[in-house]
Amino acid sequence: MDLSALGICAATSSCIVTQVAAGLISGFLLFLVAAGLTLIFGVLGFVNFMHGSFYMLGAYFAYAAYAATGSYTAAVIAGAAGVGALGAALETSVVRRIYHADVLLQILVCYAFILIFDDLVGIVWGDEFLSMGMPSAFKRAPILLFGGVIPPFYLFLVGIALAIAIGIALLMQKTRYGKIVRALADKPGMVAALGINTQLVYASLFALGAMLAGSAGALAAPVRSMTAGMGFAILIESFIVTVIGGMGSIAGALVAALMIGLVRSFGSIGFPLFTEGLIFVIMIAVLVVRPQGLFGRQVREL
């Protein structure tokens, strides 16, 4: 515990700017992954334990595309689209058969896919860690703001993540698709009765969730060393975000992800050894006081 350091930090603008920026950066990346998870979870009721693998595959697809084309834009598109397509394929071939199966079976199937994807990545790209390298457009000096340091690449990441967040919010709130999805979450039977192809909606939603994770992996690829199994850490964090924010709530995921990002960045100064613990304490507190999460809908009455 070094609360004096935290006090000193809080008193200097450079520290506040840098730490807030750092918190937002990790928070936004986490949000992208968690947003997909919370959608799949909240609407399809599917505990997608292989979501971390989507993130990993996004990074590897991006790596391959970047190596082939040298274009970061192409890399991100390849990561997002590739994983989105994989998600659609998985949904139609396997996942849709187990929506109504017991949670244990869902987890077991996901676990099998985690093992398979990790091994395949090792076979295709080798077991050594890979590093994609920073696109030249972002190889420039960090921006100084009130004495704080912000890398331009992270500014870009935050911008893109924010744009995606707004995009999903609009998709869910303003479009017919969004209305159908929200209705599906409430009363699946009713929607089917209206003659809407619910299977198509489910598949597209699963693909969308996968795509979000894939795009997060692809976007972050320049600053992560890639290895098989890299999706594991982000999986757990995404679940924490989903639980704290509330299943199915995009806004909740955003708030929770940013909260975790900020706890991390300020925690590393004030209480480096208990940052992890504090995040779990927050999760426990939320579950005890408000099990449905900060932004989740009330647990059904009667």
Add this chain to the structure above:
Amino acid sequence: MRGHLQISNLTKSFGGLNAIRDVTMALEPGVRAAVIGPNGAGKTTLFNMITGHLSPTAGSIRLDEGELIGLRPGAIVRRGISRAFQVASLFGTFTVREAMAAAVLSHRQRLFDLIGAFPAPAAFEHARHILSLIGLSDVEKSRCDTLSHGDRKLLDIALALALEPRILLLDEPTAGMGRDESRLMIDRIYRLWEAEGMSLVFIEHDMDIVFGIAEQVFVLRNGALLASGEPAEVRRHPQVIEAYLGSAT
């Protein structure tokens, strides 16, 4: 004989909407009473408050002068009020007599016994007695999730009966049954009443049944008590005729 239920000024609102408003009613021990009223009148909500699953916004529910409001459902069961459900609520993987034995043990507060064997012969005997009373002896080895609709409803009542209640609440005992089946059901309920002598409160839509066996009828509409009294009295009540009977029969 104990088992006097007194409900006073009971009110329940859900977000500004009054599901039950200012209901006052009394039940003498051993009475057969029917609660009637159109859908949404608040009948099941009333049951839920008596059994402690909803807490009223205002009012009181007393059983032999003891206040029930604020007690947990389990405590109310132990005071002697048990219920059966509109849709039979059973234990899918239990056989009929296992479920009955479990209910008997629950009533005797023996479920925290970690060492004894289940089901113990003593619990069995009582379970069998009730099963024969209600006419389920021939299916006692079947699993609950394989029973016919009628048998499920009967078992649901039998489970409630295993608690040796002073007041038994039945939520539409004949729901989903054909005419003959309904008659059989009512017949069995009546025989139970004769044998056990508890108070019987049931929600029912079939007026023939209501006026056939109820000694006392309560009419609810929009959460308020519209009328109450002996069947003949209620039948003559002008507002009841207008509001309920007029359309239902």
Add this chain to the structure above:
Amino acid sequence: MNGSVSRRSVIAAGVSVGMSGLAPGVFRQAHAESRPIKVGLTSIFSGRVAQLGITTKNGLLLEFEAFNAAGGVGGRTIELVDRDSKGKPEDAARLTRELIESEGCDIIFCGEASGSAFAAHEVARSSRALLMHVISETTQLTADAKLRSWNSFRSARQALHDSIVGGAFAAKIAKEQGLTRWATIAADYAYGREATPEFMGYVESNGAKVELVAESWPKLFQPDYTDSITKILQSRPQALFCGLWGGDLVSFIDQGNLFGLFDNVRVFAIHLADYTTLMSVKQLPAAGAFSSNRYVSVFPSRSENASWSEAYNKRFGSKPTNWSWEACVGARFVIDAIRRTNSAEPAKLAEAIKGMQVAAPVGMRDGKTVMRSEDQTIVDYALGWGRIVPNDPYLVDVQPADWSEVLRLETDWKRRVGFG
């Protein structure tokens, strides 16, 4: 659940108990002098540090293949059996035992990081097999007399040695360049927690003025170091000690560059000078980076070293790692002992290995490295610190360790912490 079902369940359980117990036994082979010498390896072959296990295994294979090609000893060749512990101590312990007892391996190479190495060490202590630690660099493993046993050796470098040499090296540069504000970063586990204070201690004891302005302890295999980086940035250090390795180190440098962390900070990163790491880092720290020689083919600059590196490259299509040479040295001790004693008997081998000198690519005593008999760990291996440059040969201006000085300070240290 009726009676017959429960009986079936019990029988099923019994069958499964029997099966899982017997399966390894089925593959058991009897010992005979004409049989190959079975040698076991447990290491991490999956997950984030799969590279550790793979390059360790390669280092061993290169030696065993040469041994077998030369006809072995008395017609007996070496057969390597490897198992993936996934880095879990309980699995390392179990697999070590399984290799000894069911695979019949009398010689075990332990390619495990610190936690698992201690677990395997415990198993070896109560067995009659020979154990060679080829990866764990944690000083305590061999320094702590309570942990020693007759059959356990280490052919890996020792964190303390790196700290002694690195501390002196860093102190010299710090004095020259006037670096006084230091920050540290290392993963939060046994090795990191041990190496960091040791290194900083030796910087100070070599006469440099040290003001420790920030310490950061990220988790092992953490994907995102932003919080550590900004914390270090806040403290405005002039020099940074970095105990991270592998992909963690690469991520840290990649992410640090974005913040311009290294624009004014000299980095002393023990684990940077390893080919796989060097080749993955796309942009080296700008203000200067220094590293211990993990493995580079130019230090020691002897033909044996260069040719070994080439042979490895030819066989496996990649450059050797620090782990590869550690495995290679371990294998050479064992092979030499087998040749000398003309047996694979652990007790005889152990006796032979104590104090043995073997020729090694990284040998520093006339091309040899020595298994010190007192604590059964190696000394006189290639040890030095130098400056990192972006291309081959990657590590330049290497200051080799003065081994007599290292050993003197090591003895002092042991006395100080009570291991002496």
Add this chain to the structure above:
Amino acid sequence: MKGTLKEVAVVVTIIAGAVIFSGLVESGSVRDSIIRLCGVGLFALSLNLLVGYTGLLSFGHAMFFGLGAYTFAILLRTTGFGIPLAAACSIALSGAVAAVVGAICVRLTHVYFAFLTLAIQMLFYSLLIACSGLTGGEQGLIGGIPRPKFLGVDLMQPGEYFVFNIAIFVAAAWALWRIVRSPFGAALRMIRDNPQRAVFLGVDVYRTKLAAFVLASAFAAIAGMLTALYVSGAYPNFAFWTMSGEGLFMIMLGGVNGFAGPVVGAGLLLLLDTVVNAYTAHRGLFLGLAILVTSLGLRKGVVDFVRDASDGRFASERTGGRSKERASGAQSGLHEAAIQQSNTEGV
């Protein structure tokens, strides 16, 4: 009474068999595999008391496995306690901690319960790493666990150590067997099948679930102790969520509806792991495919599958068709129970 005698006879026979077995089989690795199965098998059995019998999907069960292992190891290393006393203390401590944790957790249902247990377990894991002075932190409790003689038993002797493991496992499994067959076990199944109805029948759902949680945790602690003795140490992995996950995996593999299912699942997993590990470098690929085939193909645990298949055959001769309904009822029982549970919350 007669049933009890029969059970005692089975228990005694198994232990006697173990004694003879250990005399006949010299192979250390066969013994080792069985000893290991005793530890993880008991862990899976204890978890199934919650998952299979009570319908509580715990993702934090490894916390008590770890707590038992650490407490036991620390007591043996730092105090002069003998094995029985150290074991009793760590069971008591695990039970006490479980009472507190359970009091918080069993209020929640379904996935919320799973997440809360997971979070508390991870907090415990963080503490385990942080309190390195006591626990050895990340590298665990190394340096061996003493095995002092007690009541004439010398666990340094491989034969006695083997029989000791079998005896503890069988005794614990028998105790669990009695518990699930007792009135208390019936109460657990009532809660699993239909918690709402259980409340109306006067079952104190909260207290019953809490008691199940404490009991399961105490048995997990015993499993942790056996495993700690086996690997001569205690490691943070013991209390990591992956350990809980593996337990669930074993249950799923073996099946939730038979008492011995989890042990079969544990054995299958160990066997699969050993074989795959020995024959291929692509462990993930093979293990993953094996799991996919079993889970998607059978859609239930192996024991459940075998049992339902054979029940189906006999039953269809007798009653025709009904058995299918029954089997699917058993299969989805857990899921239904979970849904019903989540619904009760707001009632």
